[in-house]
Amino acid sequence: MASGILVVINQEGGRVRRVGFEMLSLAQKLAPGQVTALTFGDGAEQSKDSLGQYGADQVVFLSGSAYHHYSSDGFADAVVKVVEGVDPESLFFPATAWGKDLAPRVAGLLGAGLASDCTEVYRRDDGRLGAVRPIYAGKAFARVAIDSPRQVYSIRPNIQPVAETQRAAAVLAIDPGLDASQFQARVVAVKESQGEQLELTEADIIVSGGRGVKAPENFKVLEDLASALGAAMGSSRPVADEGWVPHSYHIGQTGKVVSPTVYFAVGISGAIQHLAGISGSKYIVAINSDPDAPIFKAANYGIVGDLFKVVPALAEEVRHIKQDA
Numbered sequence: 001m002a003s004g005i006l007v008v009i010n011q012e013g014g015r016v017r018r019v020g021f022e023m024l025s026l027a028q029k030l031a032p033g034q035v036t037a038l039t040f041g042d043g044a045e046q047s048k049d050s051l052g053q054y055g056a057d058q059v060v061f062l063s064g065s066a067y068h069h070y071s072s073d074g075f076a077d078a079v080v081k082v083v084e085g086v087d088p089e090s091l092f093f094p095a096t097a098w099g100k101d102l103a104p105r106v107a108g109l110l111g112a113g114l115a116s117d118c119t120e121v122y123r124r125d126d127g128r129l130g131a132v133r134p135i136y137a138g139k140a141f142a143r144v145a146i147d148s149p150r151q152v153y154s155i156r157p158n159i160q161p162v163a164e165t166q167r168a169a170a171v172l173a174i175d176p177g178l179d180a181s182q183f184q185a186r187v188v189a190v191k192e193s194q195g196e197q198l199e200l201t202e203a204d205i206i207v208s209g210g211r212g213v214k215a216p217e218n219f220k221v222l223e224d225l226a227s228a229l230g231a232a233m234g235s236s237r238p239v240a241d242e243g244w245v246p247h248s249y250h251i252g253q254t255g256k257v258v259s260p261t262v263y264f265a266v267g268i269s270g271a272i273q274h275l276a277g278i279s280g281s282k283y284i285v286a287i288n289s290d291p292d293a294p295i296f297k298a299a300n301y302g303i304v305g306d307l308f309k310v311v312p313a314l315a316e317e318v319r320h321i322k323q324d325a
């Protein structure tokens, strides 16, 4: 009978992104002693110790030329082969661009139900898993129960706590026997985006600017606050569309979904499409000159004022506090 959780993890050169550890910690809580991690690509083996440390009981590494470049159909076929060997009850994927591409393909091939972008996965009274996911652009949360025997979940980054377990993961050898020449599509090159100091989806603090910043050169004011706080920079869509900031800054329904501890919305009105990307933030701090701006309804803390006065004063204060600490 199928049991345990297969956690499908993206790594680069042995470095696992934090969401991988978040998924493992969650899986270990839900299926103690029955967690298998699956990683692909060059350097996968180097991640063995860290995967065990955060909750993997066993690991499957798929390395070699077939997995050198990401392929939607090739990797999906490979996951299905691993599922045949491991026979898990459920699969976890990260709700990142990578996981959002892979999870639905795997679910389709397995005939399994899929709950995407989950903020919570829990054991129901009947022993099966259930999940919570945002709907209506983050205005509401739905509890989801999947009826298919096998279930696929993608997990939103930065929500689940990580827990170290110090276990030594066993290596499980599975060879899906695939060849890259069989794959219909593959990624041939990856270009690092310029200007993004910290990965937004993993950032603990984000300083984000909107049209209220008025000109590209004015983003220096926000960068100064971000640097004082050790924060990542983000933006509303129009300023990214205008080319004031890199497209990688764009947050919202059509951009990145973020879940930092603190999100500073500076000169951002709070349109529903922007709120869709920030509803997972623990605290939202709004700085806006218009007291009726909708962002204040979503914010935990609000400052009504001119950002060009408020933001430098805030940066100064943060530096003072850090100096004194």
Ligand SMILES: Cc1cc2nc3c(=O)[nH]c(=O)nc-3n(C[C@H](O)[C@H](O)[C@H](O)COP(=O)(O)OP(=O)(O)OC[C@H]3O[C@@H](n4cnc5c(N)ncnc54)[C@H](O)[C@@H]3O)c2cc1C
Binding pocket: 209, 210, 211, 212, 213, 235, 236, 237, 238, 239, 250, 251, 252, 253, 254, 255, 266, 267, 268, 269, 270, 271, 272, 273, 274, 277, 287, 288, 289, 290, 293, 305, 306, 307, 308
């Ligand atoms: C299909 C669709 C998808 C979309 N997807 C996204 C998305 O993913 N992300 C996104 O962000 N938007 C998205 N949008 C656009 C969205 O509807 C809003 O138009 C956009 O979010 C507004 O951006 P803004 O808040 O920067 O600008 P504005 O709405 O123009 O707000 C600027 C704010 O700055 C304030 N301000 C002005 N001067 C100052 C000052 N000196 N000090 C302090 N505050 C000041 C103003 O009071 C105002 O509230 C989408 C729209 C559509 C139709």
